[in-house]
Amino acid sequence: MNRNNFFIHLALALVLILVAAFAGQLSRWRKEWKSHIGPVPATDKKKATTAEDVALSETRSFGRPEVLVKFKSGVSQAAIDELTARLHDRVEDRIENVEGLEAIDDLDNADAANVVNEYVQFAEVEYAEPNYDIELEEVEGPLVPVLPHDPQFNDQWALANSGQRGGKQGADISATLAWAKTTGSDKVVVAVLDSGVDYMHEDLVQNMWTRPAGMSPYQDNELGTIDDENGYNAIDSASDPMDENGHGTHCAGIIGAEGENNVGIAGVNWKVQIMPLKFMNAGGFGTTKDAIEAINYVIDRKKAGVNVRVISASWGSTQRSRSLEAVIRKAYENDILFVAAAGNSSVNNDRSPHFPSSYNVPNVVSVAALDRHDQLATFSNYGVKSVAIAAPGVDILSTWLGNAYEEKSGTSMATPVVSGVAALILAEHPRMSVDDLKKKLLASTDPIVALKGKTISGGRINAAKALE
Amino acid sequence: MAIDKNSAVENARNDLAKRLKIDAADVKEKSVEDSDFPDMALGAAESGEMSGQMITRGWRIKLEAQGQTYEYRADKNQVRAYKFKGKNHRV
Numbered sequence: 001m002n003r004n005n006f007f008i009h010l011a012l013a014l015v016l017i018l019v020a021a022f023a024g025q026l027s028r029w030r031k032e033w034k035s036h037i038g039p040v041p042a043t044d045k046k047k048a049t050t051a052e053d054v055a056l057s058e059t060r061s062f063g064r065p066e067v068l069v070k071f072k073s074g075v076s077q078a079a080i081d082e083l084t085a086r087l088h089d090r091v092e093d094r095i096e097n098v099e100g101l102e103a104i105d106d107l108d109n110a111d112a113a114n115v116v117n118e119y120v121q122f123a124e125v126e127y128a129e130p131n132y133d134i135e136l137e138e139v140e141g142p143l144v145p146v147l148p149h150d151p152q153f154n155d156q157w158a159l160a161n162s163g164q165r166g167g168k169q170g171a172d173i174s175a176t177l178a179w180a181k182t183t184g185s186d187k188v189v190v191a192v193l194d195s196g197v198d199y200m201h202e203d204l205v206q207n208m209w210t211r212p213a214g215m216s217p218y219q220d221n222e223l224g225t226i227d228d229e230n231g232y233n234a235i236d237s238a239s240d241p242m243d244e245n246g247h248g249t250h251c252a253g254i255i256g257a258e259g260e261n262n263v264g265i266a267g268v269n270w271k272v273q274i275m276p277l278k279f280m281n282a283g284g285f286g287t288t289k290d291a292i293e294a295i296n297y298v299i300d301r302k303k304a305g306v307n308v309r310v311i312s313a314s315w316g317s318t319q320r321s322r323s324l325e326a327v328i329r330k331a332y333e334n335d336i337l338f339v340a341a342a343g344n345s346s347v348n349n350d351r352s353p354h355f356p357s358s359y360n361v362p363n364v365v366s367v368a369a370l371d372r373h374d375q376l377a378t379f380s381n382y383g384v385k386s387v388a389i390a391a392p393g394v395d396i397l398s399t400w401l402g403n404a405y406e407e408k409s410g411t412s413m414a415t416p417v418v419s420g421v422a423a424l425i426l427a428e429h430p431r432m433s434v435d436d437l438k439k440k441l442l443a444s445t446d447p448i449v450a451l452k453g454k455t456i457s458g459g460r461i462n463a464a465k466a467l468e
Numbered sequence: 469m470a471i472d473k474n475s476a477v478e479n480a481r482n483d484l485a486k487r488l489k490i491d492a493a494d495v496k497e498k499s500v501e502d503s504d505f506p507d508m509a510l511g512a513a514e515s516g517e518m519s520g521q522m523i524t525r526g527w528r529i530k531l532e533a534q535g536q537t538y539e540y541r542a543d544k545n546q547v548r549a550y551k552f553k554g555k556n557h558r559v
Contacts, residue, residue, distance in 0.1 A: 195520065245545075247508065247520040283545040284508025285519035315520050317513045341521035344506035379506060379523060410507075410522035 066112040069128040071100035145176035148259045148266040158392030167372030178463035184269030185427035189308040194248030196241040196278030203257040203264040209275040231276035234293040244282035246401045253399030254416035268420025295327045312419035313340040314412035325359045332363035339419040341411035342368045342381040349383035369393025369414040382454040391417035476542035483559045498530040510541035512548040512556040
């Protein structure tokens, strides 16, 4: 190839490349152009596209058809069109497979029921009906566990037992599944009848009950007026139920340490109102008379309009008191559940009763303690006739005095777990009666081999089941 | 104020001497053991007393006097005579 031929071929090649590139670009332009001016997608076909259409859209309905009208056999399409036009309607669609069935759009946007009434009056119409909304039935899938970001949550085996510290995976109350339904309600008040509560604890302060604005201070005929702004102290019938022991604060945290606040732990309820009641002193013991005074206070506050539905009682003794039983019965009559510790003496309460948990009053729920292996705690009392249910109660982490957290064991710790689950149920079913609430608790357990013949329910409380 | 083990034993010794109407020097310390008690009354509730049902760490104090053994229970908050002549007493 001589030098001239080479340049000719090179020029031809360049021309061919440019033509090919231009053709490619042309094709892309064509596609884009088509997408702009091509058929309007089906979903947009009712959109106004011209100025005239826009004007019409302001006066006409281009909505979905309001009614389905079945014209009688033999009615012509022309007659149908004439009739719909007369009513200022238009046939949106014909259902070809059902003779005479038309989807009709009312251009005046009239109510479907009225449109139906218009059509059924015509002899040509067999029937007419609104174009009902058909919605997917909400099918509940498996609950997705909800895990809070409270930094010490991983140590709360009672709520989520992943086998930490050698425990049995799943030996917990299924709190994380329950939380997929509710994390509690600040409309539910749980009275913690105990050594008081450190109501300034950083993980409790948001969930503490205070006397509602507008509600008068507590009035007792003999004791006089008591400013119960933060609860009630039955020891000296004064206003301050501040905990000097820690036990009541621990129980309160199990029921309702604020959840998802990036502080400490999570309670069974992330939101709840804890009413502190103090009848036990700095040593953790108190008198029957003061317990009665405090229960009497709860009943009075319930009557005054406070939605206190649960008393959590992590205390007791082997001494029966008919007066204490009577006031607990009065709480029952006022729709208040009484959750009580079964006791820690490893005895059968059917034979050696422990009070108040052994009172035969319908609102009393006696609670035994389980360890992290789903075994009855070695210390826990039991009773196939007298102990209702079991809950985690060994090495339970909860709030303590002075913004601290401690692990404690006892049926004292199992009791507020059940009180907490009761509060969760009430968050979902605020009007549930105390009888139904107790039934629900006893029916919401996971059967535990170790509890067979040891408790009435034979199982560990399951918060997720309680919310089913 | 929190009670320590030594002062708990001392309180128990003095209390027993008073109950038996003897000199405290005649009360001998038999044993003092760390112990878990079933409740916050150390399993030694007085009549009409209710206590938190939390396992409570304390000391089981056994004293000897007049040829008999007596048990006291104590923790940082309290000292109790356990079933002294059939009854519990908070010291």
